[in-house]
Amino acid sequence: MIAPDRQGVALLCDAAGTVRRVIRDDLGLPGLFVEGRALAEAIAPAAAGAHEAFLKVVVDRGAAFDREVPVRAAGRELTLYFSGVAEGEHLYVVAARSSAGLARLHEEMLLINNEQTNALRAALKELGLRQQLDSNRDSRLYDDLSRLNNELATLQREMAKKNIELEQLNALKNELLGMAAHDLRSPLGVIQNYSDFLEADAGPLLNDEQRAFISTIKRTSRFMLGLVDDLLDVTTIEAGRLTLDRQPSDLGQLLADNVTLSRTLAARKDIAIELATATGLPPVALDPRRIEQVLNNLVGNAIKFSPAGRKVVVSAVSEGDAVIISIADQGPGLPASDLPNLFKPFARATARGTAGEKSTGLGLAIVRKIVEAHGGRIWVETELGRGATFFVSLPVTAT
């Protein structure tokens, strides 16, 4: 432990007065002189002027000795005696608790002049080296950043290429599907027509079983034709060729007409359809043929999945700049696991037609495309065991 009257501090500062190196500090005042901090921060506020004057003399005249300057340490003020010497671009500053202590510091410095000078030289050299190291580290940082950037650029190239290949594949798929569907229609038409002829011409000559065969042929080929039409629809829509013929339409009337037609189908299963459209619905810009397709599908589904004796409610209300149609059934409802893929083509749904009706798996996908082409939205609210309500929101004006 150094005696208080021998305690001192030796600092290397830059011309601006920032401490660059604490060469020696046995004052026992931790945190007072810190590398990277301005020396002025250690000085008691009232003495700021005196400190500035001291630095100025050192810089201008090369040296200043025995200046009394209070410092502020741990909330207390303490007087220190400073000397300073300018060495190139740096200031060598020493301070002690008393003038006598400072004088002894000077003596010591003279005696071990070489050591301090060497220390000074070493301090300067290390400072220069530190700057070089900083610059090297920066250079390495730039390189690392560049490497990251390179890797990202490479990934991006791969992704861009894959994306375009996928688009091309998709277009090709649509083309192939479209071609296949077209090619399937004529043979199916032949099967349907000829089974009709057979039934009409030979019906009376056949037994019950044979008549049932023809009925099955007709029903199955009708189903296949429906599937082919749906496939054609999907490829048309996917290829962006869906054109809408929008006219301001009376949605209330459209729904009423559809319900009337659907009642025939519903009656076969003893299902009632209730119409509850609000009055005063604004005319909606829509393609009547395509929206009919949507209604046919949704109402048809409601009937398909409802057990006998239940009710389907079709309603429409105005909300803001849209009209919201809802079709609610009292069927089995949909499990949550079906919902994410419900509107995707060929999604596997749990529900089965209550009268054995088949699904092509494309209906809802097409419905969604049509609704979205109108700038609208479709969604479902459902609970297992409590039925399902499909909502279609259509903007009043074409977007």
Place this chain on the structure above:
Amino acid sequence: MDARPVAPSFLVPDAPLAALTRSYLTALLDGDRRQASTLVLDAVATGTPVKDIYLHVFQRAQYEVGRLWQVHDISVAQEHYCTAATQLIMSQLYPHIFSVARHEGTFVATCVAGDLHEIGVRMVADFFEIDGWNTYYLGANTPDADVVAALIERKADFLGISATISGHLRAVSTLIKAVRANDACRDVRILVGGYPFAAKPDLWREMGADGTAVDAQAAIALAGELLQSRPPS
């Protein structure tokens, strides 16, 4: 550091697209990559072929950036920035490059481990793509075994290897040996490029490659020739 002769400016006034190149480089050196991007995208939108942008704007600007850094006119930070910005702007042109129909062979390009200067060889790969080749670019950190696997999987006709400094040559040699050692890709033609190969014209032969080219255009011409002279398999 390899000694390279200091070239005069690459921004030659009567070069094609000289004005665009100068504006492009000025924007980048000002740290304004959005302006640089707008300049290029506008040029492409008004009909400038992407190939010309690569050849005259990007390539020339990159050479000039390298030269400016060499003569200490710009800092390492600026040099890295210009390269990164150009890579980003190149990626904005990908939709124009990858939609071209493929009628040539398959070209896989890579540079060796530790090489920072990927932009040059990536430009070569893009150039091949524009010309109707099916190209795959593998980054500098791709292990040799993965390069070989890619050559086999993609049924590549050519492998392009880039090296910027002579310190990278050993890695080039190792990679070439790895490719030749595997029967499944033994027939792949190997092209090498980069400063060490430009400085020593016969180095490619010593290293066991099939040829070298100084830039993208020369590389395509060479690949075409080699493809023609391929013996029937």
